[in-house]
Structures are given as structure tokens and as C-alpha cells.
Amino acid sequence: MSDEYPLRPFLPADAMALRDLFAQSIDELTVDDYDEDQRIAWAASAEDAAEFRSRLGQALTLVVQLDGEYLGFGSLKDNKTIDMLYVHPDYAGEGVGTALAEALEKIARARGAEAVTVDASDTAVPFFERRGYVATQRNSVPRDDQWLSNTTMIKRLAESPTKKPSKPS
Template sequence: MGYSIRSFEDGDAEALAELGRAAIGAIGPDAYSEEQVDAWLSNFAGPEVYQAQADAGTQIFIATNDDDEPVAYAMLEETGHLDHLYCHPDHTHEGLASSLLETAALYAKYHGITHLFTEASEIAKPAFESAGYTAMKKRTFEIDGVTITNWAMVRTIETATGAKVPA
């Protein structure tokens, strides 16, 4: 199966919401309890959020299969905040997370974003580390009274002129 990466298009919102929910439900239990996964799912974005983010200028990079169906995606805000990175459970271990993170880094490089930052789940942390992100600190927070952890991570981006700008 071949994959390609494209930008968000009208009509993608429902598929992205379903993809994210499928990823959390299937992969989340690898690092989080059932109670944590349920809390995460209860507060996960609906389709309207994706459309609103795209309309507000957030870059949504989508990995698609041969039929142009979304199978993974990343959301990059204008501030350099990488808000989502999800891969459908049927398409993990295909290098899609790495490709999406590199696409976001290239976009940042050519749009003057000097660093990228994220809050990575325990599951996503290794993919971010492989893409050059550094874990700054482990974060603990609550969703509906359920304690969950993730990692504040950052990556410095070399500018298009070649100068490295510190984060």
C-alpha cells in the first residue's frame, strides 16, 4: 500500500475525528488504564473542531492511503504548537508519524517558525524523540477527575537561511 501526505480538505473533518478516536481506543490501552482512555475519549475533538481549526489557519497534514482516505494526521498551529498526531491502528509502524512530523518541521522551517512544541502521550513520545524533539518535563493533569500524564516536548527548527535559532 502506498501513502501520500496532503493538506486538510473540506470533507476530512469527520474522518479525522473517527481516526483519532480509533487510535485512542485501540492504542491508548498500551500505556494508559481503561479509566484514562475513557476520559481521553470523552473529551476528544468532534468534526466541528477540525473544520474550525483549519478555518483559523491551523495546518492539518494528512497521510492518506491509495484511495485518498485519511489514515494519520498532525495538526500544526501558527505558534508552532503541534496539537495532534494520530495514526489509525490499522496503519501503525508504517513510518507515517515520522513523515508527518518531518512535514510539520519543513513547513515550520519555510514559514519562520523557530521551534515546535507539543504535549506527547506516553505512546507518541518515542516518535517525537526520533523526530528530534526533546522531553522537557512530564506533565500530570486531570480530565473529568481522572489523572493522566504526558510529556512537554520541544524541537528547535533550523531556519530556511541555515541559521539555527534557539528555542
């Protein structure tokens, strides 16, 4: 499935378009789980363009761009945490998020991570559950004068290819 979408590393020039995608994704895809004030506060976390660009640049961020159009992006922080995973509303449910999640999980495994965690929005919990993530705790995150709920989830990865299974003695 991920072959359908070309993945590439984030470039600083992507920041403004990804900021728009981030806000649009929150505004349109999370309506059933967060009220308008919560969505506005959440999207406002990307208002500082330099800070948003820096956040994307400090993580391993992959971008899906097809024919000049941004379809989604995902970031892996510390080789073991999916920090951000956002899909343009026009492409939700078409495998973009799956392609990004698969790639980030594969990179984490290759870099020696035994598990990947994510703080999933209420909207994203079913997506991550389908990928084998298990909820470990609920969180309330302050954003401006709003509180947003999310769920910390973890997925155990298959043993990394660099580790040889220990032989029984």
C-alpha cells in the same frame, strides 16, 4: 520516506473520518500507557464534531489518505506547536507519523520557527525522542474526571533558510 504517503491539507469534509481515526488510535495504541477510563475521557475530547472540525481547521492540518482510506493526520498550531499527530492503528509503525512529523517540521522551519514543541502522550514520547525531541517537563491534564499525563518536548530546527548566518566582525 514521506514520498510514500500523499499529504494534503485538511478539508471540513474530513472531520468525521478523522474523529473516528482519533478515537480508534487512542483506544488501540495507548492501552499500555493509559487505563480504559483515561482513554475514554481522552477520546471524548472530540465528541463535539463542530469543535473538533474547528480545531483542525484553525491549525495547519495535513491528512494522509490513500485509496479513500484515512491513514493519519497532524496539525501545526501557531507555526511552532504540533497540536495533534494521530495514525490509524492499522498503519502504526509504517512511516505515516514520520511523514506527517517531517512535513510539519519543514513547514514550521520555512515559516521561521527555530524550534517545534509537542505535548507528547506517554505512548508517543519514544517516537518524538527518535526524531530529536527533548523532554522539558511532565504535565497532568484534566479530561472529564480523569488526569492524563504527557510530556512537553522540544526540537531545535536547523536555521531557517531565510536567515543568513552573521559574519564575524
